[in-house]
Amino acid sequence: MNPFFFSLLCIVLGGPLALLFHNNSKFGKLLPVMAISGGSLGGLVTALQHFTAPQPPTAEFLWLDWFPLAFRLDPLSAFFLVPVFGIALLAAIYSFDYLDNPAKGLRTAANYFFFSLLIAAMGLVVCADNILALALAWELMSIASCFLVLYDYELKENRQAAYIFFIFTQAGAMFLFAAFGLLYAQTGSVSLAAAAGLSDGLKLTFFLLCFIGFGSKAGIFPLHIWLPHAHSAAPSHISAFMSGVMIKMGIYGIVRFYFLLNVESVVYGQIVLFAGIISGVLGIIYAAGQNHIKRMLAYSSIENIGIILIGMGMGMLGAAAGKKELAFWCFTGALLHVLNHAIFKSLLFMGAGSVIHGTGTAAIDRLGGLMKGMKFTGIAFLTGALSICALPPFNGFVSEFLIYSGAFSGSSFEGWDFILAALAIVSLAVIGGLALLCFTKAVGTVFLGEPRTVQAEKVHECGRCMRLSMTLLACFCLVIGLFPAIVVEPLAAVTGALLKTNDIPMGDLLAFCDNITLGAILFLGLTIVLMILRSWLYRGKQVDAAPTWGCGFTRATPRIQYTGTSFAAPALEFFGPVAPLREEYTGLDGPFPKPSSYQSKPQDLAEETATIGVALPIFRALKRLRWIQHGNIQLYIAYIVVAIILSILITFLV
Amino acid sequence: MIPLVDSLLALVFLTVLFSLNCHRLLGLIRIMAIQGIIVSLIPFLLEKPEGTLLVNVGVLLVIVIVKGLIIPGMLLFAIRKVQIRKEVEPIISYNASIFIGLLVIYVSVLISGRMHLTALSSYPLLLPAAFTALAAGLFLLMARRKAITQIIGYLMMENGIYLAGAVLAKHARTQHIVEFGILLDLLVGVMIMGIILHRINHSYDDADTTFLEQLKD
Amino acid sequence: MQTVILIIISLLIIPVLAAFIKKVKALLTGKQGPPLLIKYYTLVKLFAKGSVYSTSTTFIFRFMPVVALAAPLMALLFLPLAGAPALLSFAGDAILIFYLLGLARFFTVCAALDTASPFEGMGASREAFFSVLSEATLFMVLVLFYRINGSLSFSSYFQGNNPINLWSAEGTLLLLVVAALFMVLLAENARVPVDDPATHLELTMIHEVMILDHSGPDLALIELGAWTKLYFYAAFIANIMTPIYPGKPWATALVFLLIIVFIYFAVGLVESITARSKMNLVPKFILTSFSFAFFATILTMELTR
Known part of the structure; x- marks a missing residue:
């Protein structure tokens, strides 16, 4: 475990360094960024090494001579560490150009301080092996993130957002502590593994308490209320980190405790699946209605949590019904979606941050035409949008395809389980369609067309560090989408370890990845052939530029354009009863x-x-x-x- | 080859779904006519009925004519006479109605699955269809405003009862007797409704059941 | 080999079939109608022209025609025709194809918003919304197919022990599926009663208004993509309806073609005898198709017991 703790130490060191040098704007940022990215890189390497380690390393401390703290780095922890450190690294690099107001030097330093605390806390959360360590790390994570939301504390709505966030995060923690108390009272042990020793009835109570506690962090409907407020208030790299990684800690908790409980009832799967369907569909409907770009992305995080829960719920149903294969596909899909969502949601938040940085506004309907002034951000955001809509050949498609493949074999269930499986598939399709609506709205209104206000006309492209982060993330989106085998193969080992099975259908899985690669490359090839054909058709032709045809209306102004609100209006009207x-x-x-x-x-x-x-x-x-x-x-x-x-x-x- | 009875029953389901999202009165009546004809055919296809061919064909013809021609014809006549507007005027929207219709079908399938009627094993759709028509008829009574749609709701419920009767009656003939009784009631009911509609229309200038609320103390 | 020939034939008749709908509509209203090769003439005309691009547009506007054609072409590669196996196939290709069509839609909608024209925005908004509902229907149908057939690829749907065929034991259910898919075909390909391809008012259009600003070869590519997509849906339905004559591939192919012609005729017929719906009634229309598919799925629970 030592390399892991060294990395955390390196990250945490960045905080005090930032506070020490907060007067020097360049140096005060460079040091913490270096510390955080260096530590994250080390952590990332450590995590990648432990994907398939046969013997997970452990560590134990005695805190205050009384409280035993135990940590353990098993494959599941290692997997969750990848987005934690990976996104932290890129977010730190991004922040170097993003936090560029020298007047806010101390505040920026405080931001780095809490940011480094947050990363370390998350690293500890996924490695905690007893309830004390988990509770401690969990609280540290909650408090650090609350302070991060308060960056622009002059605005009343931001203070309000942090307040709501604080209430929810503490109320959720109460449920967790209740669950932990139950565990300790019944088994007399602080170790997480003791959960398997609970009686069947208590297991359900314990799981429900954990589900509410972790669910409030993950943003499951209706425990998501804090999420849009907090994510729109925080600085963009923090939103990216919170939305991409922190809410996944809730998912981690649910997965961890589900497998620790070692249950065979279908009720668990039904609960999770149902929660997933509701969060997924409602999340994306609400996202489609938002006008604040970061609020929209926040609601879409709720939707993606829903997709992950759908995958996990189907997996649990499959495991309960003894369908190992189904469980395997669905869990692999859900875990991959955790990673994918971390990648493209961070990309989108960084893109949104770049838009806010470049224009000074986050209102979708006040923007427009940014693709001309901020072409790089535009392309990055477009990549993120295509990925989040689960369109091939990008990474979102791979994980949804895995979940689909598993869920379709759930069609052979009978009775309620079948109806739930069918509903899950249909809601995935509806979520996909609505995500398309939501993100064409975002891309179309923000980046395409003509600028709607002066703010959208006078824009500047983002700095080099911001571009570097976004480029890397966009490349990951495309690479995972084209060659899913590189991530699916190690992930399969994690899922295999979770399901405690050795006969992983690796051949099927690799064939599956090859099929995606084949489909994606074929499509790209066809597109390129058609592009060549198109340019051949235009060879030597006359190509003119003229204003858009106004359908007979001659005095068009940019204000006449369809706004995002009007674009989403028909769908929102249809879903009026729930939104x-x-x-x-x-x-x-x-x-x-x-x-x-x-x-x-x-x-x-x-x-x-x-x-x-x-x-x-x-x-x-x-x-x-x-x-x-x-x-x-x-x-x-x-x-x-x-x-x-x-x-x-x-x-x-x- | 496609099994005939199942297909006809599937068509009954379809007419139920269509009637729930139909937004025009004329269309609704036409759908009911089709449903009436299909429903009246089904008992004769189930098994070889007793009695001579002539009697059976005669009974069939009478039922088809009453269900498929006379009742819809009278409804059409009432519409023309009273000059009701062509919209159905839903209380619960069409989209919601479709989902409720699907729910009704699902629940009927569940219930009939629980009943384990061995006599029906060769026609698994018969009982769900009967329940669906009954429940959807009730739903139409609740969810539509116009008086004439109330009659249509009753008609659909009657069709459901008729199908259930076809399921339960051991002898085709006793069933016909019951069925004729109901049919007669309904016919009289439709006539009385027609007259009442006429009266309502005269007193309130519109045949809308919400006006009936004014009649309470 | 047979498949390659069939795909080539398909590609050749796609414009003819698109013109066939026009012809049917004209004949049903007592007019002579355009010649069957009219779409070919259109293509030649458009290919020969140059283009005018709006100053508001970006690269997305120019990239969209390519995607709008590539996606339906990919779909054609994965679709078996007339009982012959598809050129390519793997487990789950149905999902890939419908998502690729989604990709094409993404770019179509974005290109429409790229022009900054309010009318195109209107069409884009409708396209994005209505396709949500048709996607629900399509995936419900796929669930049903999986329940009947246990597979998830176009090729294996129509082959193996339990092929999805109207003339098999599950025919009753598939009748509903055919009805549902036909309604989706009308909705996804902008036909009456969802959208009127022959209307003259931009305010009321869906698909046509989104491509108002495209011209020349770009427009030709888009049109070709739209016809191919229509053919894809028609062939999908025709595959369900075609009875298989074992050992006589060409007889099957002939019947298949006849059924496709019949489907196109049905589109023309619907267009001649119905009016287009008000926009707020369109969701109801697509939901009806969903209810068919869902209902058929519920019935499998009863029938396969």
Whole structure:
């Protein structure tokens, strides 16, 4: 384990260095970036070595002479470390050009400090081998990420976002601690492996508690409310890291505990599959309605979590039904999607960050035509969009194809399981279609057409470091899409270790990868042939440039273009019952009407319900207790004394 | 070759689905006519009925004519007479209706699967079709505003009962007796409805069941 | 060998079949109609021209015609024709093909938004939305096929022990599937009642309005892609409907061709006797096709018990 801890140490060192040199804007950024990327690179290498290690290394410490902390680097941990360190590396490089406001030197340093803490905490989360270590790392991760969201703390909405995030992350942790408490109370052991010793009924309770706790971090509907707020408030490289990697920690927890519990009931699979279908479909519907580019990406993360859960749920159903092959395909697909989503979602967030950096606005409907001024960002974002829509020949397709392949063999189930499997396939198809709608909206409105406002006209392309990060990520998208064998093969070992089986259908899997490669290369070849044909057809022809034909309308301005809102309107209207649209139109009246305005905002059902049904009643109830807090220090001390006396009395009496 | 009864039953399902998302009254009535004819054919295809050919063909003809021509004809007549507007006016939207129709079909398949009627093993779709028509008829009664769609809902329920009767009646003939009773009731019902429709139309200028709410104390 | 010949024949008759719909519509309204080779003349005319590009557009606009043709051509390579095995096939190729068609749609929609024309945006928005629903139908059909046949590739659907064929024991279900697929064909290929290819008002178009700004060889490639896509769907349906005469491949091929002609005739017939739906009724139309497919799938639970 030592190389791993050295890498973490190297990363964490970056934080204090940044704080030390925060006055020097160049140096103050360079040092932490070097430390974080160096450490991440080391961690990445360590993780890659442990994919197939027969004997996972372990480490144990005694913290404060009392609390045992155990860590273990098995294949599943190693797999999850890859996106953690990989994306951290690229996000750190990206941040060098992104955080370029010298006036915010101290703030930038603090950002690096918490960023390095967050990376280290995540590294520890996936390696934790007992509940104490896991709880400790989990809390460290939550707190570090809360501070990262607060980067632009002057804005009220950002403070609000961090507040909501904090509430959710702590409430989720409460559920986890409840689960851990249950585990300790029943088995008397702090080790994670003790979970297998629970009784069957308690296993379900334990799993449900974990599912809620980890699910709130992963952003499963309806526990996702914090996610769009936090991701749009954080700086873009942090959003990329949070959306690409941090929410996967929730997925990691669910996978880890599902396999530790060693259960055979189908209920687990049904719960996870159902949650996946709901999160996937609703996530992408809400994403399609957003006008803030980062909020849109955040909702699309919920959708991708849904896809991962669909894969895992199908895998669990298959494992419960004794269909090893199905379970294998689906789990491999789900894990691959974890990696793929980390890659393309980071790419998209970095692209969005570059847009915000270059234009100063994140409102989709105020942009337009950026492909001319920011061609590099445009192409990078387009690559990310194609990947996230799961279109061949990019990487999103590979993982969805794996999940599809597994899910289709689930069509041989009977009864409810069959209906669930069929629904899963159809919802994957619908998610794919809606993702296409959502991301053509993003690409089309932001990068294509004519600039809608002045902000979109005066743009500048992003810096070299930002471009480097995005180029690498875009290349990964294409390479995994073209040659999936390079990642699927090691991943198969991880899945094999999870399912505790040695007969991995490796031949089938490699044939599967070859088929994808064949299809993708054939398609690319055909495209190239047709491109040559096209240029041959245009040889020596007259090619003119003229304005777009306005269909007879001669006074067109850029404002007349279809906006993203109007583009998504028909679909949103159709899905109105689950995604209501709040509209405010002042209207025109009288002979001299005042300027009128129209506003529309898609409502998040979960958020509305939580606000009206939970938050407001609690607020109202707590208002009655306001008299307790009156400002008199002496009385406060009296409270404390009373509390102490009461607790002593209780201990003596009971 | 495609099995005939199954195909006809599949067509019954289709008419149910179509009727749920049909947005025109005329189309709805036409669909009901088709459904009536198909439904009345089915019992005669199930097994060799007792009695002479002549009687059977006669009974068949009467039922087909009543279900396929007379009742739809009267409905059409009522529409023309009362000059109802052509839209169906749903309370629950068409899209939602389709999904509810699918749910109804699924639940009927589940229920009939639980019933284990051995006599039906050769016609697995018969009972689901009967349940579906019954439930969808009820749904139409609930989810559509116009008085005339209420009659159509009853008609569909009657078709469901007829199919269920075909399932349950051991002797074809006793079934016909029951069926004729229902048919007669329905015919009278349609006539009375027609008259009431006429009256409603005169008093309120529109044959919309929501106006009936004004009649309460 | 047989497959190669069939694909070449297919490529040759695709423009003729596209013109055949026009002819049917004309004949049904008592007109003479254009000659059957009219689409060939159109192609020759467009190939000979140059192009005018809007100053608003970027490389996406120029790249789109290529993808819009490449995807349907790929689909044709994986589709078995008339009982002959497909040129290429692997487990799961059906998913690949439908996703490649999705890729073509992505670029079509983006190219439309690239022109900055509000009308093209309108068409793009509709295309993106309606295809969500037709994709649901298509994948429901694939679930049904997997349940009947246990495979996930076009070639094995129509071969093996339990081929998907209208004239087999599952014919009743497949009747529904054929109806559902025909409705998807109408929706995906911009035919009445979803979209009217002959309409003159840009506001009401879907597919035609998205390619308003394309001209010359680019337009020719797009048109060719659209016809190929239509043929792909028609051939897919025809494969289900064609009875297989073992040992007589050419008889099968002939019947297959006749069925394709019949499907195109049906498209023309529908176009002549129905009006196009209001835009807000289109989702209902596609959902009906979904309900057919879903319903057929539910019935398999009953029939295969």
